Amino acid sequence: MRILVVGASGTIGSQICKTLEHHDIIRAGRNGLDVTVDNMSLDSIKKMYEKIGKVDAVINAAGGANFASVSELTPELNERGIESKLKGQINLVLLGLDYVNDGGSFTLTTGVMMDDPIRMGASAAMANGGVKSFVKAASIEMPRGIRINSVSPTIVQESFARLEKYFVGFSPVPASRVALAYKKSVEGAQTGQNYEVY
Numbered sequence: 001m002r003i004l005v006v007g008a009s010g011t012i013g014s015q016i017c018k019t020l021e022h023h024d025i026i027r028a029g030r031n032g033l034d035v036t037v038d039n040m041s042l043d044s045i046k047k048m049y050e051k052i053g054k055v056d057a058v059i060n061a062a063g064g065a066n067f068a069s070v071s072e073l074t075p076e077l078n079e080r081g082i083e084s085k086l087k088g089q090i091n092l093v094l095l096g097l098d099y100v101n102d103g104g105s106f107t108l109t110t111g112v113m114m115d116d117p118i119r120m121g122a123s124a125a126m127a128n129g130g131v132k133s134f135v136k137a138a139s140i141e142m143p144r145g146i147r148i149n150s151v152s153p154t155i156v157q158e159s160f161a162r163l164e165k166y167f168v169g170f171s172p173v174p175a176s177r178v179a180l181a182y183k184k185s186v187e188g189a190q191t192g193q194n195y196e197v198y
């Protein structure tokens, strides 16, 4: 399969590329090895798709949100989660539909914070919940047999040292285990799922 991975150089994205290395992978990001894209820019997403042409699968493992307590979370701080983690992912689908072959797939990324809240996590949880709902609702009317799923990782071992203070009492999982959920989404047959890797 020809697979676009947005966020390919990241902690999770690099493990996804390793797990799917038997496929033809196109590695994308703002400094992408094969193609550049800023998922917060519609123009940039359009140009990326025009450049790469048709693919069998699109995986997104990019997108962030600001960590802030609700009393400190301004509309401006919340904007990053909306623009990047929520709209950035959904726009990859809306602008990418015509570039995915019949029977292909999209796989987006949510996260444990929407199910198991942590301090300062409301903005990311908002975006995760929006993506999860979009995936579930969109799956029933995706054209040409195209499937759509999301993967919800808990904190991964490789990020735990940096983020442990936020994820008190969580049990981290290796990014390689998270990557298997993307493999299931791309190579399997399910649609409308949010794979929890907790």
Ligand SMILES: NC(=O)c1ccc[n+]([C@@H]2O[C@H](COP(=O)([O-])OP(=O)(O)OC[C@H]3O[C@@H](n4cnc5c(N)ncnc54)[C@H](OP(=O)(O)O)[C@@H]3O)[C@@H](O)[C@H]2O)c1
Pocket: 006, 007, 008, 009, 010, 011, 012, 013, 028, 029, 030, 031, 032, 037, 038, 039, 040, 061, 062, 063, 064, 084, 085, 109, 110, 111, 112, 152, 153, 154, 155, 156, 157, 159
């Ligand atoms: N790490 C965890 O423990 C964990 C747990 C749950 C959920 N998640 C979620 O999983 C996703 C990936 O996390 P990660 O820890 O692997 O992130 P990461 O290590 O920071 O990597 C982010 C990747 O996305 C790319 N990127 C960043 N901003 C971008 C943009 N605007 N447009 C296109 N590409 C962009 C980066 O490459 P460039 O710099 O070249 O753009 C990089 O390849 C995020 O949505 C995160 O919220 C992570």
